Structure formats: C-alpha cells, structure tokens
Amino acid sequence: MTDSERRSILCPNCRRLISRDEGACPYCGTSRPGSWWKNNPFTRSAGSADRIVTIILTVNVVMFVASLLISGRPPGRGGLFTALSPDQNSLLKLGATGVVPIDRFGRFWTVISANYLHGGLLHIIFNMMAVRQLIPLVAQEYGTWRLLSIYTLGGVAGYLASYWAGVGYTVGASSALCGLIGSLLYYGKSRGGVYGQAVFHEVRGWVVGLFLFGLIAPDIIDNWGHGGGIAGGVLLGLLLGYRERREENLFDKFLAGGCVLATVLSLLLGVISAYNFLIVSATGR
DSSP states (O other): OOHHHHTEEEOTTTOOEEETTOSBOTTTOOBSTTSTTTSSTTTSOSOOHHHHHHHHHHHHHHHHHHHHHTOSSOTTOSOTTTTTOOOHHHHHHHTOBSHIIIIIHOOTTHHHHGGGOOSSHHHHHHHHHHHHHHHHHHHHHHOHHHHHHHHHHHHHHHHHHHHHTTOSOBOOTHHHHHHHHHHHHHHHHHHOHHHHHHHHHHHHHHHHHHHHHHHHOTTTSOHHHHHHHHHHHHHHHHHHOOTTTOOOOHHHHHHHHHHHHHHHHHHHHHHHHHHHHHHHHHHTO
16 A cells, blocks of 8 residues: 555535545535544544435335325326325325324424425426435535434424424425425525526526425425424524534534434334334234
C-alpha cells in the first residue's frame, strides 16, 4: 500500500474518497474531514442518498405486501385504481391514520406509520417513483441527517393537518414526500440565483400537479395531507437550514436518530397490532 493510499479516507459527509490532509472536502465542502471528531460512526453522514432510497423503498414494499396478505379483499378484483388494493381493515391494523384511528383507538403513533402504507398498486408505484427523484436532491442540499428529519417530520405535519381537518382514514408516503417538496421550495427561494430559481421552478411544478390532481380526485387524494406536508417542509427547511448555510451538526444527528427510532417503533406497533388480530381471528377468541 502506498503512502497516498494510507492517507486516503471517505469524506464523513459525502462519502467520497479524499486525502486525510484536505483542509476541506473538494466535493461537499466539509471542513477538516480527516479530523477524528468528524470521521467516526457518531458524527459521519447517515449514508448515501441511494442507500436511504433503497431502505425506504424496501420498507414500503414490505408493508404493502403485508397489507395485501392480511386483507380480506381478493387481489384481482377492481379496476385500474383498485386492483391489488388492501381493504381498509388491514390498513387500519397496520397503522393507517386519521380521526378514527387516533380518536377512537388512541393510535397517535399512526401519524408516522401511515407514511409507509398504501391503498393500491398504482398508489405505491407513483409514490416510490417520487421517492427516487426527490430524496437525492434533498440529501444533496440539506445532507442525509436533515433529510431523514424532513421526511419523517414533514409526513407527521401532513397527517396532523389531515387529522385536524377531520379526515377519517388516510395512508401514503405523499405527506412525507410533500415535506421534501416544501423543503426544496424554501431552499430554492432562500438561496436564489440561477440554481436556486431552477430548483424552485422545478419543484413548483410538482406542487401545481398535486393541486390539479387533488381537484380532479378529491375523494382519493388527501389534499390536507399534501398541504400540511408542504407547509411542514418549508418550516423545517427554515429551522434546520441547508448545507450552504451551515454544516450538519450533532443536533441534526440526534434529531434524525430520534426520527428513525420513532419510525421503527411505530411500524413495530402496526405489525404487532396486525399479528394480534390474526391470532385472535385464528383462535376465535
């Protein structure tokens, strides 16, 4: 191994190969990337955006398959929008949110779990396509730790808006995705310049599309969830800041860690709830 190879490290923020002696990462601008307090498991990046996309896609697909397996609705029935759609009871057991789950059953944790449930095949396909497009851009401008917080808390904001608006049942990743959209709207306007305006105009197209789709299909689309998610994303972008304003710090890492832990716990509660229902159904007790 040559001396240069021994002095090479992965940047703790962007995970690209650089020299340990760099004063700042030439790719992402992180200062002193070779210092021990930045290049350790507790302070380095949460991982690449591609890895986060893969994890979110996998969790959504697993939960969708689970909802189909415990559903009482035959999978081949229905038209374009209802084919391969789990029934409402299976979604409720796994963690659908809204006025009924929260007020009647006290399932306040569903404002997180509902972001990983979907009402049909087209529903999950469209949302996962958006995941693949939006997450890398938000991770690029905010960093992966802040991305995790914006995705989780933006989804919570959207579903709280749905709850306050009186929506009975609702599911889907679109509230969390709208949180990402809101953060990019804030970034584009705040940064300004040619690049900032380009980001703003591109993301504004998503907002217009969501608004028009919501007008066409108000019974299918949770417009309150979308609006609440966008508003939450704008606020989170303002409060958390983006890379060009400050580097991610220990607070960002603790906040993201709390969001990940809360997500895992909420999904576990949904799975346990569904499992208990299946046991009761099988034993007749």
